[in-house]
Amino acid sequence: MKTSQHNDKPMPPKWAMRFFYWYCNDHLADAVIGDLFELYSRRYTKLGKRKADILFIWNVIQFLQPFAIRKKSNTPLNHLAMFQNNFKIAWRTMTRQKMYTAIKIGGFALGLATCILISLFIKHEVSYDKNYKNGENIYRVYNEMAGSDGGKWTSFPASVAQILKTDYPEVEKSGRLIPYNWFNAGNNLIRREDQVENTYEEKFAYADQDLIEILQIPLIYGNLKQALAKPNTIVISKRKADKYFPNENPVGKSLVLNEDKSKLFTIGGVMEDFPISSHLQYDFLITLTGVEFWPGEQTSWCCWNYNVYIKIRPDANAADLEKKFLSMKDRYYVSYLKETSNQSIEDVKKYHKFHLQPVSDIHLKSDGIYDEIPHGDIRYIWLFGGIACFILLLACINFINLSTAKSANRAKEVGLRKVVGSVRGYLIRQFLTESLFYSFVSFAFALMLVFLVMPYFNLLAGKTLLIPWTAWWFFPLLILAAVIVGVLAGVYPSFYLSSFKPIDVLKGSISKGSRSSKLRSAMVVFQFTTSIILIIGTFVIYRQMNYILNTKVGFDKEQVIMIQGANTLDKKQITFKNELLKLANVENVTISQYFPVDGTKRDQNQFWRDGKSKEEKGVGTQKWYVDADYLKTMGMTLKEGRNFIPEMASDSQAAIINEAMAKALNLKKPVGERIMNWETYNVIGVVDDFHFESLKGEIRPLCMVLGTWGNIVSVKVSTDNMNSVINAITKTWNTFMPTQPIRYTFLDESYARMYDDVQRMGNIFACFALLAIIVACLGLFALSAYMVEQRNKEISIRLVLGASINSIFKLLTQNFVKLVLLSFVIAAPIAWFMMHKWLEDYVYKTKITWDIFVISGVISVMIALLTVSYQSIRAALANPANSLRSE
Amino acid sequence: MKGTYLGEFEELVLLSVGILFDDAYGLAIVDELEKQTGRNVMMSSVHKSLVRLEEKGYLKSQLGGATASRGGRDKRLYTLTQAGKKVLSDSREMRNDMWKQIPKIVWEGGKI
Numbered sequence: 001m002k003t004s005q006h007n008d009k010p011m012p013p014k015w016a017m018r019f020f021y022w023y024c025n026d027h028l029a030d031a032v033i034g035d036l037f038e039l040y041s042r043r044y045t046k047l048g049k050r051k052a053d054i055l056f057i058w059n060v061i062q063f064l065q066p067f068a069i070r071k072k073s074n075t076p077l078n079h080l081a082m083f084q085n086n087f088k089i090a091w092r093t094m095t096r097q098k099m100y101t102a103i104k105i106g107g108f109a110l111g112l113a114t115c116i117l118i119s120l121f122i123k124h125e126v127s128y129d130k131n132y133k134n135g136e137n138i139y140r141v142y143n144e145m146a147g148s149d150g151g152k153w154t155s156f157p158a159s160v161a162q163i164l165k166t167d168y169p170e171v172e173k174s175g176r177l178i179p180y181n182w183f184n185a186g187n188n189l190i191r192r193e194d195q196v197e198n199t200y201e202e203k204f205a206y207a208d209q210d211l212i213e214i215l216q217i218p219l220i221y222g223n224l225k226q227a228l229a230k231p232n233t234i235v236i237s238k239r240k241a242d243k244y245f246p247n248e249n250p251v252g253k254s255l256v257l258n259e260d261k262s263k264l265f266t267i268g269g270v271m272e273d274f275p276i277s278s279h280l281q282y283d284f285l286i287t288l289t290g291v292e293f294w295p296g297e298q299t300s301w302c303c304w305n306y307n308v309y310i311k312i313r314p315d316a317n318a319a320d321l322e323k324k325f326l327s328m329k330d331r332y333y334v335s336y337l338k339e340t341s342n343q344s345i346e347d348v349k350k351y352h353k354f355h356l357q358p359v360s361d362i363h364l365k366s367d368g369i370y371d372e373i374p375h376g377d378i379r380y381i382w383l384f385g386g387i388a389c390f391i392l393l394l395a396c397i398n399f400i401n402l403s404t405a406k407s408a409n410r411a412k413e414v415g416l417r418k419v420v421g422s423v424r425g426y427l428i429r430q431f432l433t434e435s436l437f438y439s440f441v442s443f444a445f446a447l448m449l450v451f452l453v454m455p456y457f458n459l460l461a462g463k464t465l466l467i468p469w470t471a472w473w474f475f476p477l478l479i480l481a482a483v484i485v486g487v488l489a490g491v492y493p494s495f496y497l498s499s500f501k502p503i504d505v506l507k508g509s510i511s512k513g514s515r516s517s518k519l520r521s522a523m524v525v526f527q528f529t530t531s532i533i534l535i536i537g538t539f540v541i542y543r544q545m546n547y548i549l550n551t552k553v554g555f556d557k558e559q560v561i562m563i564q565g566a567n568t569l570d571k572k573q574i575t576f577k578n579e580l581l582k583l584a585n586v587e588n589v590t591i592s593q594y595f596p597v598d599g600t601k602r603d604q605n606q607f608w609r610d611g612k613s614k615e616e617k618g619v620g621t622q623k624w625y626v627d628a629d630y631l632k633t634m635g636m637t638l639k640e641g642r643n644f645i646p647e648m649a650s651d652s653q654a655a656i657i658n659e660a661m662a663k664a665l666n667l668k669k670p671v672g673e674r675i676m677n678w679e680t681y682n683v684i685g686v687v688d689d690f691h692f693e694s695l696k697g698e699i700r701p702l703c704m705v706l707g708t709w710g711n712i713v714s715v716k717v718s719t720d721n722m723n724s725v726i727n728a729i730t731k732t733w734n735t736f737m738p739t740q741p742i743r744y745t746f747l748d749e750s751y752a753r754m755y756d757d758v759q760r761m762g763n764i765f766a767c768f769a770l771l772a773i774i775v776a777c778l779g780l781f782a783l784s785a786y787m788v789e790q791r792n793k794e795i796s797i798r799l800v801l802g803a804s805i806n807s808i809f810k811l812l813t814q815n816f817v818k819l820v821l822l823s824f825v826i827a828a829p830i831a832w833f834m835m836h837k838w839l840e841d842y843v844y845k846t847k848i849t850w851d852i853f854v855i856s857g858v859i860s861v862m863i864a865l866l867t868v869s870y871q872s873i874r875a876a877l878a879n880p881a882n883s884l885r886s887e
Numbered sequence: 888m889k890g891t892y893l894g895e896f897e898e899l900v901l902l903s904v905g906i907l908f909d910d911a912y913g914l915a916i917v918d919e920l921e922k923q924t925g926r927n928v929m930m931s932s933v934h935k936s937l938v939r940l941e942e943k944g945y946l947k948s949q950l951g952g953a954t955a956s957r958g959g960r961d962k963r964l965y966t967l968t969q970a971g972k973k974v975l976s977d978s979r980e981m982r983n984d985m986w987k988q989i990p991k992i993v994w995e996g997g998k999i
Contacts, residue, residue: 017970027938028938028962028963030936030950030960030963031912031913031950031957031960031961031962031963032913032930032934033960034957034958034961034962035912035913035917035930035934035957037956037957037958037960038914038954038956038957039930041956059930059931062929062930062931063934065931065935067934067935067938068931068934068938070933081914128920290958316974525916529904800891842981
């Protein structure tokens with residue numbers, strides 16, 4: 001081994017050696033490396049290369065000790081002056097190349113602004129329900145039905161809260177909440193007892209005294225222990241107290257709901273407004289004390305309408321408690337099912353479970369739990385976070401690309417500095433200072449951008465975020481982030497730039513910045529891949545939205561005005577309806593509580609074929625009370641049978657069912673069959689399936705029976721001048737209800753609002769796509785400018801020799817177009833997969849067709865081409881003499 | 888005292904430098920120590936001791952003796968200084984002194 005081995009001379013890993021030289025002081029470096037080398041070649045023959053390598057690296061690491069580490073340079077350096085000089089140079093380079101600087105900083109600022117916004121958004125989303133006292137002991141109870149037609153939902157029978165408290169000692173408190181439109185929960189007309197004008201208010205909910213104690217809702221007036229303890233009490237939020245009782249303590253005063261003077265609500269307390277980071281957002285909490293919606297409602301297990309929150313003892317274990325709760329099922333629910341000989345008893349025994357969900361999980365981790373509370377989705381948090389990171393990465397890539405591309409311009413500087421005596425470390429420090437400088441300037445711009453864009457973002461995301469200027473962590477965190485990003489983006493360029501050998505540079509033999517062109521291409525591909533994925537995503541989401549808005553939903557949603565809050569008309573409803581029908585352009589009027597859009601009443605009934613309730617499983621069905629004009633007004637079509645005829649006495653027991661129900665009940669010839677829940681109905685017609693719930697799910701069974709009363713009067717009009725019709729309707733309304741202002745919505749708008757989240761998602765994606773493409777294009781533009789600059793002479797000579805403008809243009813652009821095409825090839829399958837996953841949420845969905853890909857591909861190529869062509873055309877049109885003359 | 892204190896390992900290193908005489912450099916000292924003591928010796932600790940002993944003035948060093956198997960790099964060759972020799976003999980004397988003071992019975996009786 002001592003003999004000279006020429007070719008297979010054992011060589012320890014180079015990088016480890018370089019690392020050693022980097023940290024080790026000069027006194028030891030050569031001697032120790034020599035020793036290690038000797039040891040290495042000894043091991044090499046004995047143990048083989050791999051082991052020898054590993055041991056070598058281990059040795060190098062062992063030497064990382066104070067005695068071996070390079071001491072600080074003892075040459076007296078004026079660090080401040082150096083820094084000032086670095087700063088000055090950075091400033092000069094920035095101002096000398098205004099376009100590149102603008103692109104670097106602009107791209108950076110865009111990326112950073114996106115990141116800051118998204119971070120604030122995510123921070124807000126994860127901050128939900130974190131601030132309750134003893135929050136870790138507060139849980140929401142929910143049901144799970146395992147098995148094929150299972151599901152998760154949060155509503156329980158009225159008695160469950162009490163049962164949990166008395167039967168399970170681990171449960172300290174349990175309180176109920178009714179969060180959805182049901183009796184007075186939801187929205188109401190409201191007035192002070194001593195005033196006459198009614199106002200429409202939303203955000204009513206029923207709550208137990210225990211609930212506000214569990215959540216420790218802070219009260220401004222009133223006593224938390226008694227606020228909802230008495231029947232017919234109500235707690236109102238501070239903002240509503242200020243509205244109705246400015247500058248006074250409203251506790252003890254009374255409110256009238258929906259003109260029902262027989263039941264006044266006494267204010268038991270004024271609570272702080274719910275923080276925006278609470279999953280509960282109510283202005284009025286009506287007590288459940290003494291409430292019984294119908295006889296026996298509070299004790300029966302028939303009807304599941306209450307959400308239950310519990311606070312458990314600190315020493316209790318939630319998982320154990322879940323299992324213990326099963327005994328409640330056997331004791332109460334199963335015996336109820338037995339009494340009523342319900343067919344689902346076996347399924348319940350086998351599959352029904354209870355779960356506890358920590359209150360802080362409700363906002364983000366309620367996917368699949370049916371609770372009628374709007375919440376966020378943890379998947380979107382990940383998605384947005386990912387996209388934000390990607391956009392920041394794109395911005396960093398721009399920075400790196402431009403810095404290395406422009407390296408030729410700095411090469412002379414580097415060379416000269418080295419000749420004059422600068423070591424690599426100083427140069428690295430110089431370039432890092434420069435990139436930090438860029439980073440800080442970009443952060444300042446980004447912050448401004450965030451400030452300007454915040455209102456629009458809030459609109460887009462449906463949030464009310466603020467920039468936490470005054471929070472102690474905000475600026476330190478920003479500065480930290482600026483440093484990290486600056487170093488991250490600057491580390492490669494600074495190592496790259498400082499690596500030039502002075503002799504090459506000064507001789508002029510350095511290939512001008514072409515060395516890393518492969519890396520640059522890879523980065524461009526990465527940027528465009530991200531952009532194209534986002535473009536395709538945007539297209540698919542908008543497609544789906546379009547599909548939702550334009551698909552045949554089974555009813556005619558155009559030109560239908562829904563007059564809300566008409567329940568106060570009471571017995572005058574029919575007269576009102578007849579008056580409306582007299583107006584010009586009014587085609588049809590119907591009164592009901594049930595309409596095929598969100599925000600109207602829903603219920604859940606079990607239906608059977610007549611006489612089969614003991615033998616068959618019931619079919620979960622919506623039972624809608626409508627009048628005879630309903631089908632006509634809504635533009636629904638009958639598949640068979642006839643509409644209601646109110647004059648026929650027997651039609652009070654008639655039902656029109658939808659196709660889904662006919663199928664679910666297995667009725668071959670539905671018309672003439674009899675169906676039952678607690679009453680029996682004759683099926684007189686089958687209506688074509690129409691969507692009355694989100695397109696995410698199948699159309700479910702529905703049955704309409706004749707009713708005459710409702711809180712919404714829907715008016716089908718046919719006019720080009722909507723305003724005049726609305727004026728006429730308003731006038732009629734005012735003659736009936738002078739103290740109550742009219743409130744109306746349009747059916748199509750209400751329908752569209754059901755899909756706000758899709759719309760929102762689409763808009764957000766569009767913004768992201770736009771941002772990504774802008775950042776990518778900024779980079780591409782600068783790169784092409786640089787390339788043209790580099791090949792200036794070549795182009796001039798080509799032009800002189802007779803190249804056409806066309807061929808020059810092709811020469812300069814084809815490379816970039818190729819890169820974009822490559823990006824497209826990479827992006828298309830990824831995008832397809834992602835969007836396919838997204839669409840899986842919907843039963844009714846648009847197809848992902850090839851044209852989306854073609855359009856996205858063409859768009860991205862066009863954008864890239866446009867970006868590059870400005871520089872290319874300019875180069876091709878330039879007078880070759882200009883660039884050839886100088887030299 | 889602190890300046891002249893000699894740790895056990897340091898003493899061994901000093902001794903090895905003495906033994907190896909004109910070829911006392913890192914790896915050779917490691918080999919020597921392993922041979923003499925049968926312990927596993929880390930190269931970094933040897934170099935660490937060498938640096939400290941040189942700082943204390945017990946050793947001096949110069950570069951030289953590059954070979955191909957070292958990748959053409961010089962060795963740092965250590966030799967004992969006067970102070971180094973003195974500290975070694977002092978230490979030996981002290982030990983001898985202390986040895987002498989151990990009563991004979993300790994060696995003979997064996998049982999305490």
